[in-house]
Amino acid sequence: MKRKEPINNWKLWILLIILYILCVPWYLPKGSYNPIIWGVPYWALIIMGISLLVSITLTYIVEFHWHIADDEHEESDD
C-alpha cells in the first residue's frame, strides 16, 4: 500500500479547518434559541451535527490516509 501521512495532505487540512470554524456558532444570531427541538435549542443541534461530521471525517482520515508502518518494515527488511 502507498505510504500516506495525514499531515502531508493539504486538502484534508483545508476540510478540517472549515469544519473547525463551523464548530463554533459565530454565524448564528446572538442570544437566539428557538425553535427548541427534543428539549435542545436549534443551534445546539447544529453544533452537535457538525461535531458528528468532524468525527466521521477524522475516522475516514485515520482509516484511509494514515499508512506508514508497512513501508518502514520493508525498509528495515532491506
Add this chain to the structure above:
Amino acid sequence: MDLAFSGVSGITIMVSYGLLMLAIGIWTFLKNKGIHLSNREFYLGGGKIGTVVLFFTFFATQYSGNTIVGYAPTAYRMGFMWLQSITFFILIVIGYLLFAPRLYILSKRFEFITPSDFIEKRFNNKGVTLLASLLMLYGLCNFLLEQIVAIGQGVSGLTGGTVPYQAAVIFFVTIMIIYGWLGGMRSVAYTDTMQGIALLFGVIILLIGSIIYFGSVGEATSYAAQFSPEKLGVPDIDGIIGWFSMLILVTIGAAIYPHAIQRIYASESELTLKKSLT
C-alpha cells in the same frame, strides 16, 4: 445526609473497587514475570498493548477526574455553551494527526521510552531535554493534583461524607502506587480498561437516573428558559472567542499529555494505534 451510598454500603463499594484495581495489578505482576527487568517492559508494557486496552487507556487518559467532577457543574453554570466539551474531545484526534503517525514510527525505530527521549533525539541537547522534562513535570503535577482532588471530592461526596476526603485520597493513592509499581504500564492500562468500562456504564446509568429523578432534558430547558434564558442562547462575542480558544487549547494540549505520548509508544502496531483512536 441520607444518600443511597452513605454508611456501610458506600464504604463497601469503595473498598471493593480499590481492591479490584489492586487485584488487577497483582494478577498482571504474576502473569508477566520479566516486568521489572527492562524499562521498556515496565513503562511501555513491552510496546505490545492491543487495540481494546489501548482504546480504554487513551479513553481514561483523556477523560480524567476533572471530566467526572468538574464538567457537570460547568454545564450547569454555562448552559448549552458547554457543548464545546463534546467537540474538543473529538478534536483531540486532530492534535494526534499532527504528530502521532510519525512519532509512532520513530519510537519503534529508536526505542523511545519517555517523551524526553524524543526531545533528546530531535535536538541532541541536554539543556533542551531538561527544560522540556521540567515543563512536562510541571504540567503533570497540576494534572495529578486535579486527580487527587477529584478522588477526595468524588468519594466523600458520593458517600455523603461517610468516607472522609483525606481517607479516600490516601486509600486510593496507596492502591495506585502499589499496582503501578507491581505491573507498570500493563497494570495501569488494564485498570484503565476496567475504569473506562465502569465510567461508560456509570455515565449511562447516571443519565437514566437523572431523567427518572429530575426530569427530561426538555423539562430542564423549559426551566432554564424561564429563569436563566442566557444559558440557552447562542453566546455573545466573548463567549465565541472563549469557545474558539478552548477548542484550540484542548486540541493541542490534550494530545501532547506526556502520558498520552507514552501510550503511542506502547501501541502494538500502527493499526492498533489507528483503531484505538477511532
